[in-house]
Amino acid sequence: MCYLLILLAALPVSCDKTPAPDPPSGEELPPAVADSALTRVTLSAGKQNVYTLDLFVYDGGGTQPLEKHLLYDRMPDSLSFLTTVGEKILVGIANSPRRFNLAALGRFDTMQKLAFSFADDNPASPILGGTVTTVGQAGGIVLTGLLCRIVLKTVTNTMDGYELLEEPRVRLIDLPDNAEILREKDFRPTELLDAGAWTELPCDVGFFPQEPGTTLWCYPNDTPEDVLGVPRPSLEFECRIAGQTCTFDVPLPPLPRGCSKEVELTVDGPDSYTYRVR
Known part of the structure; x- marks a missing residue:
């Protein structure tokens, strides 16, 4: 939690007659x-x-x-x-x-x-x-x-029948609520935000892959992948397929302070998808 700020006057100091150094x-x-x-x-x-x-x-x-x-x-x-x-x-x-x-x-x-x-x-x-x-x-x-940059670089639709990924949007979930400004590593958040705001993609995704470049932000969480109990942020992609709302969750790797990650998502069907984070 941030400290509330009250700017106090500087303490006075006693002066002698020693001349100041040249500025x-x-x-x-x-x-x-x-x-x-x-x-x-x-x-x-x-x-x-x-x-x-x-x-x-x-x-x-x-x-x-x-x-x-x-x-x-x-x-x-x-x-x-x-x-x-x-x-x-x-x-x-x-x-x-x-x-x-x-x-x-x-x-x-x-x-x-x-x-x-x-x-x-x-x-x-x-x-x-x-x-x-x-x-x-x-x-x-x-x-x-402190801010970490997460970019949805590409979304690919491999479904048969020219089915569209309609009304696509994306957000981050399990976001760290705060972080210490001088900490360099070992970010282990104890307070999380359930989800960030949704960001809509520019258009539906059809036969041709889309490169939206949608950028999302979060605070660091560099908990190792083999450590349980401290959830790391995930990217959540939502769209409509043949009138059905579908959600695809992309777990993110450990996020050091100020890092950048790119996500490539491929949707094969309402219940099938692959992804790569780098």
């Missing part, structure tokens, strides 16, 4: 503080659009408390800011749909448990996250999304 690349930096250091971070989000960026700075020692929170309306290639001296854990979150409760994220172990809801994510501006531990007051964050 890199024209950046304007705050005044230097006692025992401070200039921390630099590079950021990358691949081809994803970034509209907002929250940067969290945690101290690397002790209870790993939150030292600083910075908010940007874009994502620059790099940032420089003053922190206390020493190892830092930097966390970047892009395109968050809500503001953060900083008190609830006051230590890094609570940040590690921060989860977002699938219903709040958007493929056009996906929620992205990443973290790095600095070395020598510097580090790089690669922001990646």
Whole structure:
């Protein structure tokens, strides 16, 4: 479940008369503080659009408390800011749909448990996250999304008699309801959504195979295939054959964070079909 967000003011710091270091690349930096250091971070989000960026700075020692929170309306290639001296854990979150409760994220172990809801994510501006531990007051964050992309690449009708697959539509079932933004693997959802919304295919499927390219989205579930008790998402294809409603279920393989899969479906009859997922 996502944390509700209340943006708190940054804590004041006492200043001495030590002059600030020259701002890199024209950046304007705050005044230097006692025992401070200039921390630099590079950021990358691949081809994803970034509209907002929250940067969290945690101290690397002790209870790993939150030292600083910075908010940007874009994502620059790099940032420089003053922190206390020493190892830092930097966390970047892009395109968050809500503001953060900083008190609830006051230590890094609570940040590690921060989860977002699938219903709040958007493929056009996906929620992205990443973290790095600095070395020598510097580090790089690669922001990646949680959303997995499932594409119905082809639908083939091999039935005799030129019978059509009429009113075809598709959806995903057993969808993970939420996922932790900093988790890289071992996604084992405990809460599932029964089904996503139906998406209609452009036309009926007859003698010629169709390539609809219909794209569906879900959160990761990389439960191994030999593990029971945690259902993974399936693609559900529905159509009408000779007036009868028929459903064809395609179980999906383990879905790592941010993966893409293509489904090829062949319908041989109302109760007969084959598929391939790759």
